[in-house]
Structures are given as structure tokens and as C-alpha cells.
């Protein structure tokens with residue numbers, strides 16, 4: 737099974753990296769592919785280019801076994817719809833089971849994703865939850881996909897929804913960008929190499 741973890745990664749931080757590593761171990765994934773979007777369809781366009789965000793991701797995971805920076809959305813024109821990404825990955829490796837990894841906050845907006853129902857035609861979906869979270873008021877089509885044991889992820893190659901408890905770090909890229917713009921110290925929220933890159937390229941500075 738391969739994990740697929742998409743995001744803006746503007747910039748990538750330890751909240752992303754720690755949960756990617758944890759999910760990989762908990763579900764016994766062969767690898768987790770971190771996939772920065774080129775044009776996020778559901779939010780404002782980032783002012784840092786996709787190539788820069790990808791470069792930061794590469795620096796962050798250099799040498800981290802089982803984490804892969806995947807540029808497939810960068811090379812595809814138009815908005816970066818996850819359903820297209822999953823379709824393309826599945827077409828390349830039809831024998832692989834794909835597990836789409838999404839954060840609890842992103843999951844709350846899932847029904848606004850382009851062709852969200854079709855995500856389950858290509859992958860399972862795993863939602864990373866904080867300890868104690870209980871999913872309530874799920875869309876009936878999501879409810880019927882919920883499994884009670886992650887072992888079931890290996891019994892079918894697509895279509896299940898699993899809520900995985902992880903130790904989520906309360907770190908967000910928004911806060912990091914704000915901190916840097918304010919001239920603050922963002923050390924230990926993200927890898928040092930990424931911070932060096934941010935400084936070298938003058939990213940996230942306040943516009944004066």
C-alpha cells in the first residue's frame with residue numbers, strides 16, 4: 737500500500753512530516769508520496785511558486801526512508817484536483833493499493849472537492865485525527881465506507897474510509913508564514929534546511 741499525501745506545503749513543516757511518518761508505520765505503508773499542488777482548487781493561490789514549495793519539500797525529506805516528494809501535480813496543467821492525481825497514480829501502478837491521507841481539517845471540506853465521490857474509485861481514504869475525535873454527522877455515502885479495523889484496508893483495493901488517530905502537532909503553515917513575516921523565529925516548527933532555503937530566497941517576508 738502506498739500513501740498519497742497532498743497539500744499546498746507552503747511551507748512543509750513538522751506537522752506534515754511527523755504525521756506522514758506515523759501513518760506510514762501504523763498502516764505498514766511501503767511509502768508515502770507527498771504531492772504539492774500546483775494550483776490549489778479550493779483556496780487562494782499561494783504567492784510562493786509550486787517549484788519553490790516542491791524544492792522545500794525535497795530538502796525536508798532528503799534521506800527520510802519511505803517518504804517521496806512527487807511532482808506529478810506540478811507537471812499537469814490546470815487546477816490540481818486530487819481525483820486526477822489518484823487516477824494517474826492508479827493507471828501507472830494498477831496493482832498498488834492507494835491510501836489518500838488527509839488531515840481532519842481538510843476532511844471537513846471533502847464534500848466540496850472536485851468529484852469527491854470518485855476519490856473512492858481509486859483509493860481508500862485515511863483521515864488523521866487527534867486523539868479523542870469522534871466523527872459525527874458524516875454524509876451517508878461516507879458513513880457507509882467507514883471501517884472499524886484498519887486491517888480491512890488490505891481486503892479491498894479501494895473504497896474504505898478509516899479514521900486514524902495520530903499525535904498531531906499544532907503547527908500550521910499559516911502560522912509559520914506569519915511568524916516569518918513578523919520577523920519571528922520559526923526554528924523547530926520545520927526542518928532547518930527548509931528555514932535556510934526560506935531565508936536564502938527571502939520567502940514570506942512582509943510586503944512593505
Ligand code: ATP
Nearest residue numbers: 743744745751755838839842904905907908909910
Ligand atoms: P495552511 O496553514 O497554509 O492552510 P497547512 O499547515 O494546513 O497550511 P497544507 O499544506 O494546507 O498545510 O496541508 C496539507 C495536508 O496536511 C492537509 O490534509 C492538512 O489537513 C494536513 N495538515 C496540515 N497541518 C497538519 C498538522 N499539524 N498535523 C497533521 N496534519 C496536518
